[in-house]
Amino acid sequence: MTSPVLIVAASDDWPTDRVVIELQHRGVEVFRMDTVDFPQRLALTGRIDQECAWTGELATEHRTVELSRVGAVYYRAPGVFQFPQGMSGPEERFAAAQARAGFGGVLSALECRWVNHPTAMARAEYKPVQLAAARACGLRIPPTLITNRPGEVRAFAAKAGGPVICKPVASPVLIEEGQLKSVYAHCLTLADLEDLQGISVTAHLFQSWVDKDHEVRLTVVGERMFAAAIHAGSDAAYEDWRSDYGALTYTITTVPEQVAEGMRRLMDRLQLRYGAADFIVGPQGRWTFLEVNPCGQWDWIQGATGLPIAEAIADDLQGVS
Structure with missing residues (x-):
């Protein structure tokens, strides 16, 4: 019998559906879960002692998977923990911290194949880390500036000798007035370079146009x-x-x-x-x-x-x- 694959992803993530279907077509046991279900619709039991690494189970109303049997984890943008109504703000924040450290900690400790491990993902999502690593690995990268100082942006643009792109450092998606909006990369104009007042409020990423x-x-x-x-x-x-x-x-x-x-x-x-x-x-x-x-x-x-x-x-x- 093959080891089960644990899928940790948002329940409405349809690309993950394709992976689940492919695995099931191959006869692989799949246990899919979303962290949004913990602790109300998903339960965790984890045990460790001197003789055994982490054992226990993840369980829903209908299904259970033994942690020690898990052979691989596919981890892809699950939701946030959802707690019972009626908790105060401080209580919910405390519960969320305990869930991240306890539930997330037990899963992260599983010694199996990960695609990808959340700790590796968390570090790799930093663009400054990516660029430094890519350069060290022999990949060509564009000249890049991250700053909140308008004068540095003007100096960078002058040195570039050509167009300069401004792009988000992190996720380009935000919610404003109940609407999902995206921030796209754009070339700075002369007018943009003359009016950089908004630069000082946070970090911005600039790159020479390629x-x-x-x-x-x-x-x-x-x-x-x-x-x-x-x-x-x-x-x-x-x-x-x-x-x-x-x-x-x-x-x-x-x-x-x-x-x-x-x-x-x-x-x-x-x-x-x-x-x-x-x-x-x-x-x-x-x-x-x-x-x-x-x-x-x-x-x-x-x-x-x-x-x-x-x-x-x-x-x-x-x-x-």
């Missing part, structure tokens, strides 16, 4: 790489392809060996089994690394190109190379 022929979403799963060239069909998409998905077309492409080797070193350095990396490919074919997302979307790329990413994730969870 001339591009197209961009590449490089999805890495274990030792396998799936490269899709992204071709922009509008000015907005050329500046940031996420701003105009309808104007994009995709083709499968190959990865230069030097880039592939750099990505292998980077994934090892960041301790990731999965990553969605973005590159700019210049007119002369030179690849420039922008970022790698340890929880990046992949399903739309598979749908557009047929690249077997869900199957590769299932392979990696089973330890199949």
Whole structure:
């Protein structure tokens, strides 16, 4: 009997559905859970002593999985813990801290395959960490500035000698007036450089513009790489392809060996089994690394190109190379 795979993801995450279906088609036992269900619809029992590592179980009303049997964990953006109504603010914050340390701590201690381990993901999500690691691993990166000082931005732009991009340092998504909004990368104009008052309120990331022929979403799963060239069909998409998905077309492409080797070193350095990396490919074919997302979307790329990413994730969870 194969070891069960534990899936930790939001219940409405449909790309995860594809991985679950693929595993079930292979006859793999799957226990899927969302941390939003703890502690009201999901229970944890964990035990450890001198003789045995962590044992115990995760249990819902209908299903149970023994922790010591878990062979792999697929961890992908689960929800936040939900507690019973009527708790005060301080009580809920205390309970959340206990849940993170207790529930999260027991799961994190499981010695099995992780795609990806949450502690590795947490560190890898820092763009400054990514850029430093990518540079050390031999990947080309654009000149970058992170600051909240307007004068430093003007000096950086003057030294760049060309366009400068401003982009979020962290997640580009925010909720304003009940609406979900995204902040996209954009080129600074002369007017922007003259009025930088808002820069001082928080950290901002700036990069020298890199001339591009197209961009590449490089999805890495274990030792396998799936490269899709992204071709922009509008000015907005050329500046940031996420701003105009309808104007994009995709083709499968190959990865230069030097880039592939750099990505292998980077994934090892960041301790990731999965990553969605973005590159700019210049007119002369030179690849420039922008970022790698340890929880990046992949399903739309598979749908557009047929690249077997869900199957590769299932392979990696089973330890199949």
